Amino acid sequence: MSELLQVSGLTIAYGGVKALDGLTFSARAGEITALIGPNGAGKTTAINCVSGHTRPDAGQVLFNGRDILGLPARAMTGLGLTRTFQHLRMFGRMNVLENVMVGLHGTARAGFTAAMLRFPSLRREERRMAEKAMDTLSFLGLADLAGRTAGALPYGDQKRLALARALVSEPRLMLLDEPVAGLNTAETGTMGRLILALREKGLALVLVEHDMSLVMRVSDRVVVMCSGAKIADGPPQEVQRHPEVVAAYLGGGKEFGLCA
Amino acid sequence: MAAHAALSQYLISGLTTGSVYALTALGYCLIYNATKVVNFAQGDFLSLGGLLFYSLLSGLGLPLVPAFVLAVAGVALAGALMERLCLRPARSRDLMVLIFITVAASILARGLMKTVWGKQTLPLPSISPEIPLRFMGAAFTPQNLWVLGITLAAILGLKHFFDRTLTGKAMRAMAANPRAASLMGIDTAGLTTLSFALAGALGALAGILITPITSLSYDVGVLLGLKGFAAAVLGGYGSFAGAVAGGLILGLLESLCAGLLSSAYKDVLAFLVLLLVLFLRPSGILGVKEGRS
Amino acid sequence: MNLTVQARRFMAGLLPLILLVGLTPLVVTNAYYLNVLNVTALNVLVVTGLNLLIGCAGQISLGHAAFFGIGAYVSAILTATYGVNPWLALVAAALATALCALAVGAPTLRLKGNYLVMATLGFNIIVNVLLIQWDDLTGGSGGLTGVPPLVLFGLPLDTDYRFFWLAWGAALIGLLPARNLLHSHVGRALRALHDSPAAAASCGVPIEGYKIKVFVVSAVYASVAGSLYAHYFGIVTPRTFDIFKSVELVTMCLVGGIGSLWGGLFGASFLTPLPQLLHVFEEHQDIIFGAVLLLLLIFLPQGLVGRLEEALARRGIGGAVMPGDSLEERP
Numbered sequence: 079m080s081e082l083l084q085v086s087g088l089t090i091a092y093g094g095v096k097a098l099d100g101l102t103f104s105a106r107a108g109e110i111t112a113l114i115g116p117n118g119a120g121k122t123t124a125i126n127c128v129s130g131h132t133r134p135d136a137g138q139v140l141f142n143g144r145d146i147l148g149l150p151a152r153a154m155t156g157l158g159l160t161r162t163f164q165h166l167r168m169f170g171r172m173n174v175l176e177n178v179m180v181g182l183h184g185t186a187r188a189g190f191t192a193a194m195l196r197f198p199s200l201r202r203e204e205r206r207m208a209e210k211a212m213d214t215l216s217f218l219g220l221a222d223l224a225g226r227t228a229g230a231l232p233y234g235d236q237k238r239l240a241l242a243r244a245l246v247s248e249p250r251l252m253l254l255d256e257p258v259a260g261l262n263t264a265e266t267g268t269m270g271r272l273i274l275a276l277r278e279k280g281l282a283l284v285l286v287e288h289d290m291s292l293v294m295r296v297s298d299r300v301v302v303m304c305s306g307a308k309i310a311d312g313p314p315q316e317v318q319r320h321p322e323v324v325a326a327y328l329g330g331g332k333e334f335g336l337c338a
Numbered sequence: 339m340a341a342h343a344a345l346s347q348y349l350i351s352g353l354t355t356g357s358v359y360a361l362t363a364l365g366y367c368l369i370y371n372a373t374k375v376v377n378f379a380q381g382d383f384l385s386l387g388g389l390l391f392y393s394l395l396s397g398l399g400l401p402l403v404p405a406f407v408l409a410v411a412g413v414a415l416a417g418a419l420m421e422r423l424c425l426r427p428a429r430s431r432d433l434m435v436l437i438f439i440t441v442a443a444s445i446l447a448r449g450l451m452k453t454v455w456g457k458q459t460l461p462l463p464s465i466s467p468e469i470p471l472r473f474m475g476a477a478f479t480p481q482n483l484w485v486l487g488i489t490l491a492a493i494l495g496l497k498h499f500f501d502r503t504l505t506g507k508a509m510r511a512m513a514a515n516p517r518a519a520s521l522m523g524i525d526t527a528g529l530t531t532l533s534f535a536l537a538g539a540l541g542a543l544a545g546i547l548i549t550p551i552t553s554l555s556y557d558v559g560v561l562l563g564l565k566g567f568a569a570a571v572l573g574g575y576g577s578f579a580g581a582v583a584g585g586l587i588l589g590l591l592e593s594l595c596a597g598l599l600s601s602a603y604k605d606v607l608a609f610l611v612l613l614l615v616l617f618l619r620p621s622g623i624l625g626v627k628e629g630r631s
Numbered sequence: 632m633n634l635t636v637q638a639r640r641f642m643a644g645l646l647p648l649i650l651l652v653g654l655t656p657l658v659v660t661n662a663y664y665l666n667v668l669n670v671t672a673l674n675v676l677v678v679t680g681l682n683l684l685i686g687c688a689g690q691i692s693l694g695h696a697a698f699f700g701i702g703a704y705v706s707a708i709l710t711a712t713y714g715v716n717p718w719l720a721l722v723a724a725a726l727a728t729a730l731c732a733l734a735v736g737a738p739t740l741r742l743k744g745n746y747l748v749m750a751t752l753g754f755n756i757i758v759n760v761l762l763i764q765w766d767d768l769t770g771g772s773g774g775l776t777g778v779p780p781l782v783l784f785g786l787p788l789d790t791d792y793r794f795f796w797l798a799w800g801a802a803l804i805g806l807l808p809a810r811n812l813l814h815s816h817v818g819r820a821l822r823a824l825h826d827s828p829a830a831a832a833s834c835g836v837p838i839e840g841y842k843i844k845v846f847v848v849s850a851v852y853a854s855v856a857g858s859l860y861a862h863y864f865g866i867v868t869p870r871t872f873d874i875f876k877s878v879e880l881v882t883m884c885l886v887g888g889i890g891s892l893w894g895g896l897f898g899a900s901f902l903t904p905l906p907q908l909l910h911v912f913e914e915h916q917d918i919i920f921g922a923v924l925l926l927l928l929i930f931l932p933q934g935l936v937g938r939l940e941e942a943l944a945r946r947g948i949g950g951a952v953m954p955g956d957s958l959e960e961r962p
């Protein structure tokens with residue numbers, strides 16, 4: 079299998095601090111690539127660079143063989159690359175269905191004028207989007223909540239809603255920034271199953287997570303980061319034995335501690 | 339020789355109004371750095387400063403120095419009250435709403451000043467007797483010197499405050515990162531109030547200094563305030579050095595424009611500069627470069 | 632599903648309003664009151680456009696009085712000085728205004744932060760001074776007189792009563808495209824970007840382009856209202872279009888409810904006649920106006936109608952139409 083996403087040499091400094099320092103990793107279709115590391119390791123920054131939200135100082139990002147570095151964030155969903163955010167970033171005042179429909183924005187053909195005059199083409203498109211969004215909500219078990227205001231949902235549901243918003247446009251690659259952070263055990267289990275289901279669909283997934291048991295359970299490959307650089311890369315069992323990683327566990331805690 | 343004299347004349351009047359714009363722009367800066375709010379009541383601080391000074395001098399018959407000090411302190415208090423009573427209790431943290439609260443405060447303040455002092459223009463005396471002076475062929479009065487001197491003193495005082503005092507340093511830390519500052523135990527609420535008080539004091543200085551030259555009425559600060567705003571944008575909104583530079587440059591440009599081109603369009607100039615800066619270099623001359631969204 | 636419910640609810644609100652407007656001239660025959668109502672309608676039109684901008688793009692314009700003025704003056708000059716057909720002039724005015732809005736909005740809306748408010752403020756002052764100084768074209772501070780009335784189906788709309796139908800017709804019809812926009816993918820995208828620009832961008836929303844378009848559309852609303860104003864009063868003066876008028880227009884949006892179309896309608900209908908009502912207080916008018924506005928903004932930032940909509944939403948009668956707060960964020 080060939081690499082869908084190839085990231086190489088990503089480097090970015092904020093002030094004097096190097097948030098990313100020559101980070102290189104890749105992700106394949108039908109695989110879950112986990113990106114782990116202690117707080118401040120640069121995981122979110124790496125995702126931001128791939129998703130077009132942050133411009134790195136140096137490096138290369140190839141998606142499906144195409145150089146996508148420098149493309150604006152809004153161009154990514156059209157290419158088949160979507161993401162979720164560590165801090166949800168729900169559209170809190172819209173209802174659940176509308177939130178997911180925004181995820182389909184990249185597929186809309188009708189323009190500004192059509193929208194103001196409500197052309198029949200626009201109505202058809204609205205219907206199509208609503209149906210598609212409902213399908214996704216059903217898949218994630220959120221269909222009952224379609225009419226609820228997103229900001230008022232319990233945190234666990236909001237996390238799944240964030241997934242729905244990224245999933246609805248049928249991407250080929252999803253970047254998930256801490257999808258189970260703040261969830262209880264049951265919710266974490268559900269989310270883990272959903273992520274595996276997406277993998278079965280053939281999506282490439284990049285999973286940033288602090289929950290090691292989830293990471294070790296679902297990942298095909300684990301990339302370990304520290305201070306913006308990669309310190310280990312391989313299948314979960316191998317990475318677990320890696321001396322630097324073991325050291326970083328500080329005595330085998332569940333969470334990552336400090337860098338080695 | 340005549341051209342030479344005219345030029346120094348423009349220079350002096352330009353630097354005088356420029357100083358006032360600089361003081362005003364510094365006021366915008368202080369409040370912006372503390373809260374990210376554009377304070378549309380800054381111009382009213384000018385009016386209030388002039389009016390208070392007038393009443394203390396002519397109404398109560400106080401001597402110059404106490405009247406001056408009390409007027410500045412009075413407007414500083416008004417600034418602090420504005421923050422405490424209008425912005426602090428606001429239910430929304432939306433910047434749009436906060437900015438419009440300052441607009442509403444400005445409308446209210448102007449209404450109050452109109453009721454107390456009336457609509458007519460008031461004769462505010464200069465700080466010292468009006469003896470005509472000459473320098474390089476340009477005619478000016480001691481008031482011009484007072485404006486320049488007091489502005490310089492205020493700027494140096496501010497600089498000392500921010501560089502040397504603990505409170506000033508804390509204020510800078512708060513501007514750079516309010517959350518971190520508050521985590522470090524800095525009293526951000528108190529400093530925000532202080533910023534408004536300082537902005538009020540600077541506005542009062544500007545008002546007391548310029549109104550003997552222009553004229554004094556309850557709404558004199560409106561246009562001056564807007565021009566000070568333009569100066570702040572020109573310098574780089576939020577930058578102190580920029581505010582001073584922007585104010586002086588704008589004052590000079592205005593006096594050159596009025597002298598050499600047309601005084602009818604003098605009042606447009608500040609806002610043309612404002613638009614040009616926003617289009618070409620929104621970070622202003624000395625501001626931090628602003629990212630694209 | 633849900634969307635058509637919203638659409639139906641809007642219509643359900645609109646019908647009684649149409650009825651109310653239709654019955655008003657039967658009751659109100661006093662020319663003075665009709666005049667106030669007509670001005671209210673024009674304000675409603677401007678505020679509807681402005682609300683799209685504020686509610687959607689999360690940006691304030693302090694230049695809408697200038698767009699209102701450009702519409703009025705282009706119409707007035709073309710018809711009074713050059714004898715152009717008023718309807719044609721109205722279209723020309725709208726185009727001119729759109730170009731101005733594009734020139735002001737395109738560079739500033741690309742930037743993060745509230746630069747639009749600064750640029751529009753400067754723009755309004757410049758336009759105002761130009762209207763006064765460019766007197767061979769604009770008639771200077773005295774204004775331009777002799778603007779002919781609009782003619783509809785051969786009927787000159789030269790009385791308060793006749794103009795009433797046009798003004799309120801325009802105000803109500805103007806609500807429709809605005810509502811359509813809000814409930815389309817474009818409207819959702821705009822609301823989304825108010826809540827989180829980063830997430831909206833990830834969803835493929837062309838943030839800058841939409842903001843600029845909304846701004847231009849909202850300026851065109853103001854321009855059309857301005858053209859109608861010029862033909863109604865027959866005279867245009869610069870003072871009508873100064874920065875304080877811009878502040879007043881934004882105030883109408885905020886008092887009603889940020890981004891709520893009903894809120895705008897209410898805000899304009901409440902604030903336009905208010906100065907006439909406050910007239911009894913004469914000198915203290917500004918104090919009362921300022922104090923009311925201040926209290927509303929401090930304690931009811933979502934606006935009067937916005938508050939009502941929230942209450943309804945909490946009871947499950949439809950989601951809030953628009954966001955009020957936005958959080959500072961970095962992706």
Ligand SMILES: Nc1ncnc2c1ncn2[C@@H]1O[C@H](COP(=O)(O)OP(=O)(O)OP(=O)(O)O)[C@@H](O)[C@H]1O
Pocket residue numbers: 092095096097115116117118119120121122123124164961
């Ligand atoms: N916009 C920014 N400005 C300044 N510093 C930044 C910025 N973004 C990230 N950083 C810094 O870069 C480093 C990496 O941050 P990043 O958010 O990528 O870490 P992370 O691995 O996602 O951590 P966490 O597990 O806590 O989410 C941190 O030191 C952070 O403070």
Ligand SMILES: [Mg+2]
Pocket residue numbers: 121122123164
């Ligand atoms: Mg992170």
